[in-house]
Structure formats: structure tokens, C-alpha cells
Amino acid sequence: MPRPIQTRKIEFVPRVNCFKPVGVPLTRLQETALTLDELEALRLADLNGLYQEAAAEKMDISRSAFARTLESARRKIADALIHGKSLRMEGGPVQAGPGRAGICPSDCPCRHRRGWRR
Numbered sequence: 189m190p191r192p193i194q195t196r197k198i199e200f201v202p203r204v205n206c207f208k209p210v211g212v213p214l215t216r217l218q219e220t221a222l223t224l225d226e227l228e229a230l231r232l233a234d235l236n237g238l239y240q241e242a243a244a245e246k247m248d249i250s251r252s253a254f255a256r257t258l259e260s261a262r263r264k265i266a267d268a269l270i271h272g273k274s275l276r277m278e279g280g281p282v283q284a285g286p287g288r289a290g291i292c293p294s295d296c297p298c299r300h301r302r303g304w305r306r
Contacts, residue, residue: 223280
């Protein structure tokens, strides 16, 4: 019997849950599902620029589990982009943290926030 998946802490839930290629009806597209923990791993590593050890700590998982989650997320996004699939973001073994749904926390170090004022 496999070991149960540990719940991962996330601080961000996207406002939108689906991206698709322009000009093609959603009903005609194949779909790739990205879990919310995979999205959080991408946000922490690629957008915020955190090292895997620090990002894993924030999600309350081991560094190796973080690396596997990040690799899975990158593979799914590459598949969706290369093959023209829609990308749905939902589910996964997650527990929402102090962040607000769809909005980065006010102390978020995201690169997109640098120089941005409310």
C-alpha cells in the first residue's frame, strides 16, 4: 500500500482556473490538469526565485517532494504549450494558508510586484 500524500500548504489560489489557446473552443481541446500545489511550487521557485529548500519549507514538505512537484508542474505546462492543450488549475492535496484567494500576500516578493503600487 503506498504512503498517503502529505498535505501541502499554499498561499495563493488563482482567480482564474483555466487557460486555453485563443480561437479554439474549449470543447475541442484536450486538457492538462495542474494541481494547486504544483502551481504554488512554480510560483515560489520560478516567480519568487526561491531556492528549493526555502520553498519546500514554505509548503511544509521535503525538498525532494518539492523537486518532484516542480518537475511535474513544468512538464504539464510544457505539454499544454507545445501541444496546444487547455490548462486547468484545481485540486490537489492542499491546505490554504494566510494568503488571499487570487491575490498575493502584501509581503509577497514576486518579481511582478517590484515597483508596483496599490
